[in-house]
Amino acid sequence: MVDRAIIHKFIDDVRRDLDKTTVSDFDFDSKLPGYRYVVGGIEESLELDQINLQKLKKYCKSLVSNITDYSAGQLQLADYLDKLGSQTISKEAEMGAAFINFAKLQKELAALSKRLVHSHSNLASLQNDGHAKSGGKNSKLVRTELKKAVEAIEKLIKDYDSKRNERRKLDSDRQHESAESDSDSKRHLQVQLCDYFIKVNDAKLKQRIEFVQRLVDYYHSQVSYFQEGFAMLEGFKPYIQELTKELATVKGKQDEIRSHLTGLNATLKQSKTCLEQSNTNVSGYSLHGYRGDKTFGYEKSGYLYKKSEKGIRKTWHKRYCAIKNGYMTISTAATSPPKTTLNLLTCQAKDCRDQDAKKWNFMIFSSSGTITFQAEDESELNQWISVVANSREQALNQAFDKTYNSETIIDKRSSNAVKELTDSILFDIKLRKGNNLCCDCNSKDPTWLSTNLGILLCIECSGIHRQLGVQYSRIRSLTLDNIVTSELLLARTIGNYSFNEVFEASLSPEDKLQSPSQMDERQKFIEAKYIAKRFILRKYTSEEYLIKGTESAIEMSNIEGLLQTFVEDANFTGPLPNYSDGRNALHHAINRDCSLSLHIIDFLAKNSKDISYQMMNGDTALHIAARSDQSECIKLLAKGGINPNITNNKKETALDLAKSRSCNKCVDLLESIMNNQLSSCDQIHVEDWGIMAGEESIYVHIPAQEDFSDDELDDARYLETKQKSECIAPKDISLDLSYRYRSGSHRSDHSGRVDHRRSLSFDESLDKKHTTVNRYANSIVDNNKRSSYYDGILSDSSRMSNIRSHSNPYHNSANRQSLYFMKPADDNIYENETSSNTLPNLASQSGEKYSNPSDLLPGTLARKGRQIRVKALYDCEADNEDELSFQENEIIIVTSDSDPDWWCGYIEDDCTRIGMFPVVFVEKLQSI
């Protein structure tokens, strides 16, 4: 804008010049350079204005396009919300309506945004029509005009200046004349300047005022945008409030469905395991598997085949096994000392029979490894499994009975057994996911246990837990305290990981307490976690759902579910609204079959505010447990601090109820509880104490499997003292190929001729490498004369040792197979074979299967009353530990000849050298 003062000065100057007659000393000429300067300045500022306006226009335009996009986006959003809504509304009316309503709101907001576009584009178009409105010309034209004016003024000033200089030169001659023309041009200049100022003033002033006016309008449109938008959103408010309530209801319903589904899932899984167990356990087994058939008794001994996992080969060793007093011993023979002793309390047996393949296998899991056994037949297997379970149960009962009444400890072994059991449970607990770190601060290897929460803590955090009080956490040391099994029930089912899934659900890892934290920091964190429960995620929207959640967690024996309702402060003590008898959560849990939910009962017992709460009929939880003979449950309640002296409405104590039911175990327990002898409740009998086989997913890692290769055939000591005829028949499972071969695929006719058609088809399934060996073998068998087997082939001892020297398992089986062909076969073996139609099946079976487990049984030499002596034809070096090395001409006493191509025996002169050997390396001597 032109400085108003300059305009005023100009007006004043020109006036004074016009009145020159009165003010004689005024000289307009001297002011001219000043005006020249002013005009230049105006030009410059006009230039700058131009630049600024252009930029402003640019940004206005980009704003306009952004807002246009924004409003289009809003419309699209509304469109899709609409679609989602109309799709949902038929199935979920509330949700569908919500989508449609939000679509409506969005559309209105989009319309509002469109108006905002208008006000912005108004602003952007301002400079174009600002002048048009004021002077009917656009700004560019005005600028050109002004420029022209400036040029004209410049020229006039120049002219005027030069004329004035001339005038000064000729001052004396023609003063008068020139003065007149001088005055004319000066007036002309002044007129031009005046015009110029008028134009500039008009243009600039008008433009700016208009612009500011537009800004004012813009402000108003913004205000109305926000006001209308706000009003629109405000109008939506009541709906939103209603919707929020509805959402809670819907969420509650969904939660309910979810809990039903998870419950169903758990039930299905449970019934699946039951089904599996009842499938595998033939008559006499209870649903829960490991309850043995009592008719088989508590003791058993005899031979079993035990699988050795050592090395690549899976070998089966015959072992003498005995079960007595809860221990199972494994030895090489009935009279040899046991090599392995298993405390059955810490073990679990699993039936893994394969009925089709007639494999009567079972496994024993212990904390240090797994052993696979094989019984002779089905009935043997059933007996072994039952006796394992029976003996285990017997030992457990004895041990517990004896440990609580220390005076009667006669058998120290049983108290040791409990110690071993406790250690094994602790071992198991430490392996659970998350238990390698403190539950609160992630310190490594926590050794303190919160018995009511089932979590492991470091020493610092456990200190804070103690300060919280026993109503929050009951702390025991895993290393210093004498931990008893009843304290481990929860730790075994909860563990740090599952616990923090609930208690730290909303905690981001970086906010977690760290192991180097100071005590005050720990205190703050632990109080926030356990008392304020600040890191949890609430899942239940109302008290009603919370109670339902508790109920269904109890019904499903779902400890995580129970933890969630616990953390949301479910009232475990108060009566459940769904039952008219006034039962609470604990009563409800005990009313169910609690053999599967002892941990649930334990959690409720340890975390209820009033464990002695009475139902309508006056029964406490203890009454219910006594009425249904649930001794383990009684122990947990006593440990939880229930008052045993409370009587119900019929004036009966729990003890009275137990007496009326004549359950001796419960009577004894309740009597000792009433006498304050709580040590009787220390040990809990749970069916699957020990390791939880098959539940690997809950562990951080699987314990290193110890190979119970107790009993590789190193047993010189044993051989020295035992009768030589004792049969040890280690079996090499890699021989399975030859078993299969013999029993199914490979036949010889009565002349001992091999059916090549079949053997060839078998060849095809073998690695090509070995076909040469087989071909070689086949060519041998072609020879009808048996004696020539030896003559023709075995004389080639170097060749044989080549074959023998292969050490990889494939080579081994192929070799042995080929050796089989070379064997001067005992015709009986073939004659006894009946059909060959099983070939395709057998050939496709995995290498670990064999057709008949009786193949694994020892030879029947003793029964037949003969002894076989053989002479070595060649030197033979053992490839494996269970094989026998010998020199040519050494005499071997055969202990087993049940396998056609590998026999068992020992060297006649050195009975410490014992093992398997290939039949083709020896020559039979006359039987004695």
Ligand SMILES: [Zn+2]
């Ligand atoms: Zn800690």
